[in-house]
Amino acid sequence: MFKIVALCLAGTLLLVLLKPARPEYAMLLRLALLLVVFAALLEGVGSVVSGTSALMTLVGENGEIVRVMLKALGISLVAQIASDLCKDSGEQTLAGVVELAAKLGILIMALPLAAQLAEMCLGWLQ
Amino acid sequence: MEITFIFKIAGIGIIVAMLYQILSKSGRDEYAMLVVLAGIAVIAVMMIPQIETLIDLVNASFDL
Numbered sequence: 001m002f003k004i005v006a007l008c009l010a011g012t013l014l015l016v017l018l019k020p021a022r023p024e025y026a027m028l029l030r031l032a033l034l035l036v037v038f039a040a041l042l043e044g045v046g047s048v049v050s051g052t053s054a055l056m057t058l059v060g061e062n063g064e065i066v067r068v069m070l071k072a073l074g075i076s077l078v079a080q081i082a083s084d085l086c087k088d089s090g091e092q093t094l095a096g097v098v099e100l101a102a103k104l105g106i107l108i109m110a111l112p113l114a115a116q117l118a119e120m121c122l123g124w125l126q
Numbered sequence: 127m128e129i130t131f132i133f134k135i136a137g138i139g140i141i142v143a144m145l146y147q148i149l150s151k152s153g154r155d156e157y158a159m160l161v162v163l164a165g166i167a168v169i170a171v172m173m174i175p176q177i178e179t180l181i182d183l184v185n186a187s188f189d190l
Contacts, residue, residue, distance in 0.1 A: 007128065007129065007132070010129065010132065011132055014132070014133075014136040014139075017136075017140070018136065018139045018140065018143070021139075021140075021143040022139055022142060022143045022146070022162070024162075024166060025135075025138075025139030025142065025143070025165070025166075025169070026139070028135060028139070028166065028169045028170070028173070029132070029135050029136055029139060031173065032131060032132055032135045032169075032173055032176065033132055035173070035176045035177060035180050036128040036129075036131060036132060036176075038180060039128070039179065039180050039183055040128065042180075042183050042184065042187050045187050045188075046186075046187045049187055049188065049189075067189065070188050070189065071188060071189075073188065074184060074187075074188030078184060
């Protein structure tokens, strides 16, 4: 965790140095910093993912739901970072479009689950 | 490996900023712009493998 803090501080310092002189390089440096920090972040996420999936297998056969949840988590993480990056460099509309695409992706992924839920409810009613 | 990657890119940025100043002050503005574009291209090419490893990591950890 401290590695990430150190990385971000060093990167911010370099960004402040570069921004007035060459703003486009500040953008590229921000992207590189993002790649490195996100990779460092993902090491922690791996254990979380395996922990939750192990926990969920106890619940029963619906491992499918766990997979869809994890996918939604992954998509929302990436989309959040991408839209923040767009906002940083002043592109508000692009940030909105990225978030819209992520919502669409998650919605498409969740549709079969909704159908499954509907069937379950109908089964109980009859 | 990561921190050197960031310093490499920051170094390129600083060098190009200096070169731009030197070239533009000595009247060669077109060369200065060419140096800036070259720097951007170099950094973009350097970043492609990094992006690829990151996407693989994301797919692996979230099994997308």
